[in-house]
Amino acid sequence: MASTMKALRKMQAARGLSLEAAGVPAIGPTDVLVRVKATSICGTDLHIYGWDRWSQARIKPPVTLGHEFCGVIEKVGGEVSALKSGDFVSAEMHVNCGHCHQCRVGEAHICPNVKIIGIDQDGAFAELVGIPASNIVRLDPAIPERYGAILDPLGNAVHTVLAGEIAGQTVLVTGCGPIGLMSIAVAKACGSSTVFATETNEHRRGMARRMGADVVINPAAEDAPRRILGETASTGVDVLLEMSGNPSAIQQGFKALRAGGRASLLGNPTENVPLDLVNDVIFKGATVQGIYGRRMYETWVQMTALLKAGRLNLEPLFGERVKLEQFEDAFQKLQGGMAGKILMYPNGMPQ
Amino acid sequence: MASTMKALRKMQAARGLSLEAAGVPAIGPTDVLVRVKATSICGTDLHIYGWDRWSQARIKPPVTLGHEFCGVIEKVGGEVSALKSGDFVSAEMHVNCGHCHQCRVGEAHICPNVKIIGIDQDGAFAELVGIPASNIVRLDPAIPERYGAILDPLGNAVHTVLAGEIAGQTVLVTGCGPIGLMSIAVAKACGSSTVFATETNEHRRGMARRMGADVVINPAAEDAPRRILGETASTGVDVLLEMSGNPSAIQQGFKALRAGGRASLLGNPTENVPLDLVNDVIFKGATVQGIYGRRMYETWVQMTALLKAGRLNLEPLFGERVKLEQFEDAFQKLQGGMAGKILMYPNGMPQ
């Protein structure tokens, strides 16, 4: 094996990324080394590229980015017996500590000591990536590589949709970025009845329709809660899936939620959000859930089962495919607001 | 309004039923009178026709049968304000007492003082039927009459499928009578992955495939648990929906259930069933649920939402349509083991 490899890295505390020759990751006895087949770019990668305030506080250059990927195991550590070279895999890139209160009560996904591969340590925008064996998820060969590359955000969507009852439920998805769009498909596949979606961007509204939304609303042009109450006999929706992080969308979402409904919040507001707790939560007897990451590993089991059974059509999401070397093009397109997922290939494009 | 009407009744403690001129039901201040548009015949009706041991103990002739139906409200009692003449409706025919422990803790469907309309008092195999207003379920006009006539057994299926997690789950349905067949469609609509079905009757196995089962097994010809374990990487299924009441099917179902799985039992065995509790329940950490009736009225809300949204295709289930006068033909066909639902019309056939 060569001792260096291509990697897309943040080299200094400033805007931009660069393609570097980096050392092949060293792995410990409980780790595996994975040859990366396909990756996808996350909104978080855009933030790090742009070096916003969050990135400045969190990222310690130099570091290789990339946490959405699939690949094939190249090598396993000495204590690893359940995996072997050649296995087709993806991975949960949140590495939990294993001994805090949350890890001990089955909530490893919110471990306060989490380290994220591709954020806090070298990630998958590279020919090879090292990962603890416990975080590896073996994939059925029936799952295509392009789906394997987006399991991290799909897991966010599945975690959010399945955080409560969904069969026969009316649903409102506020915000149609990639995870919002995926949530529409997941909700329909799991038996939701009417799915409403709100989104100000026209292109994304079109994608929402292609993903299966029944009623797509532009909240800049129409009173979304009034429309939704009108279409639900004044009851409101059973489930709010908040994907925008936009304060006004959050407030509107709560107004459109029925008494007794569930609001699952995934989008990250960048400021405090004033809530009408009495009318929107307390008198409504609503349940509000903060959603972070993916359940380890219930969500992975659920989503791979849905994919293997062919229950999720995510084709409308896939945009361009580029080699790792073309990363500047890819990042520019995404910064333009394109909602789909761009696939990036560190080991060459597939046929 | 005429003072008598056609009704299909059990007139004496013996085999058979007869078409009678009966008095129009008198209704109290909290009741409604419904003109019956379509009915369907239940296996229980067959038992009462045949006058088996259970019927002899339970049925007090004379009584009008029929508890699967839909219709249009003809008249409402003086204290009824939420319903009116002309409403298209079906009804939960289990009338609960309202004051026992179960009724008080949200489990009215297992009220020990339940009276069933069409079993314990005059039912819907008649031109008109009287029902407490609280038991009436208004139907969206988008739901076809033939679906409205089978909501009682569909509710059994929905109650069973949705008694636990179903999205992304592997499912085994043991027994493909009408409710088993409906369960297949409901499970698929609600995101289950692979659905296995076992059934000894060849005709019903064909129907199971048409309802969406992925793997259909004849347990008389093949070792069903071995086959299922083989197709689930030796894990077993996540969910067992027991619809047969057959002791051997129940035992096989438990063998095919994964550790940590859910077994929801709806089929009624006619004798005690020896269970290997240590290996099939305790060491497996399994959850076994007795399922009876339909949740009042969560199940009704769920199933009408699924129907209104067009998520359930039950067309393969519908067999012949007959007038009430042709009841003998209908009962004979069903006694022959035909799995579908025969629709029977007390007020004349629809166009």
Place this chain on the structure above:
Amino acid sequence: MASTMKALRKMQAARGLSLEAAGVPAIGPTDVLVRVKATSICGTDLHIYGWDRWSQARIKPPVTLGHEFCGVIEKVGGEVSALKSGDFVSAEMHVNCGHCHQCRVGEAHICPNVKIIGIDQDGAFAELVGIPASNIVRLDPAIPERYGAILDPLGNAVHTVLAGEIAGQTVLVTGCGPIGLMSIAVAKACGSSTVFATETNEHRRGMARRMGADVVINPAAEDAPRRILGETASTGVDVLLEMSGNPSAIQQGFKALRAGGRASLLGNPTENVPLDLVNDVIFKGATVQGIYGRRMYETWVQMTALLKAGRLNLEPLFGERVKLEQFEDAFQKLQGGMAGKILMYPNGMPQ
């Protein structure tokens, strides 16, 4: 029976109440008439006495107040069979509509069409009160009258505490008014481990200790979240029971909540509350529940079981006992901030 009775009424749209001779309530066929044995004054009654903005919008004089009480059935309507004269009872005074979505899915306590006896129609600060039979809760004679008079707020406490897991959990109660104090006792009775309580009023902090709180904090004198994190190995509490409606207490409560914790909000803020949703809800994977009223009737079953079994010592809560005629004294004491419950007797004081 006399045709008039004593009643404490709001006679006009202005501050104050007056003792009146009112007609004995007429009851319909599904109602019962109850002779009131003991009542208790709620904070809501104080608001109505004071004629605040909420009261001005909601109350339509003339109306008899009073929704916390117990008594003995005097007479039952013609359709009532499960209750009889002489039964010792209390009642859920929220009268739900029975046919909305919430009523149909087992969430009658948040029926949007609710009418409250003692608010929207004549209540229990009178010799007699009329109530739908379905809302009556029969009480075991082992439950003392003084406990029977405070089941409405105790139900708020039980509903809040038991809205999620409580055994072995650390708990923070923010706000030690009567319901906060009751919540402390309920949490301890149901197996919570450490119970923290915050309260600025010194007298109420003393009562919190007497009700069983392990750590009582004055948030005006001490950084409450820091103290709580310090005593929970930096984890935070498993459960927040928010009883104050105070924005700062709500915000501090969220800071003290562990990742993965439950926040159950019962106190009513009078303005919008800015929440740090990212850090306090989303990244924490927290569950926030709006709590309103009492579950109908699961909460009643739970609380009467706890009382009958002697698991709740609420003695520290009981303050003075007065005749209905002494209402001005009682309201004045409560307006002074006294935390306990004053009992008021419309049919004379017990021996």
Place this chain on the structure above:
Amino acid sequence: MASTMKALRKMQAARGLSLEAAGVPAIGPTDVLVRVKATSICGTDLHIYGWDRWSQARIKPPVTLGHEFCGVIEKVGGEVSALKSGDFVSAEMHVNCGHCHQCRVGEAHICPNVKIIGIDQDGAFAELVGIPASNIVRLDPAIPERYGAILDPLGNAVHTVLAGEIAGQTVLVTGCGPIGLMSIAVAKACGSSTVFATETNEHRRGMARRMGADVVINPAAEDAPRRILGETASTGVDVLLEMSGNPSAIQQGFKALRAGGRASLLGNPTENVPLDLVNDVIFKGATVQGIYGRRMYETWVQMTALLKAGRLNLEPLFGERVKLEQFEDAFQKLQGGMAGKILMYPNGMPQ
């Protein structure tokens, strides 16, 4: 450190155990070595001593027994950072595989590939024991050693009691061996109302009373279901905790269970048990749960929280205390049917 140590071992495929000089356990990089402070003898140890059919199939001599214990860490492996020498600990002795379906969905306690330390590999009836770091549970110094020695069976009890709602519930414990007795204390601490217990052994009935049971029944002398139905207004108990494994107790337990109740089965029947599924499970809408081991590690968190908060008084359970060398005495006493726990000390008796 000495290279050999005292250990109580099964040396050959025959009845009995022997005290041996064994090698100090070698530990791997992710393991720890614990100096054993106190142990307790399990019914399973008695079976292995007696060399019954189950033992013959499972046990591969030579092996050191012992899986109920606490101790102090002597040494940690090279990859272990969250634990250190001197930590006061106990451990979950079920070692799960980490990669099966159950391990992936948060049900590690029913991992089908489990290995049990003290059964399948060398255990804690020795001066030192080697254990994977992930299985170690650090104990608060407030927890006494004698409690630390019985966390394994206490965990069974806590797992069973808290497998569903318990606050305000009526409970029946069938079988008052050590785990049944612990369950009584746990149920009372967690807010259950009336606790019934059935047991044929008079001595154990006395212990059941001392542990807090409200009604203790000898099912050999009295019709237990009839008595329980009589004391619950014919409703039956909300919760059955089956601790006996006795077919007749199981059947009686189901007869005493209310419609809608929960039956949690922990006791292991040695033969198939005929169940009246229609009347006892299906028509009742009952939920039956198989309970095995302890949830990893929710149960450990719950039980140590209850112990640290002083909510569990288990004093009546403790019997004699012996040195490891006196094992024959201890095993003989237990074979006589004594219900309490004998503590055995491999490193000398505490002061």
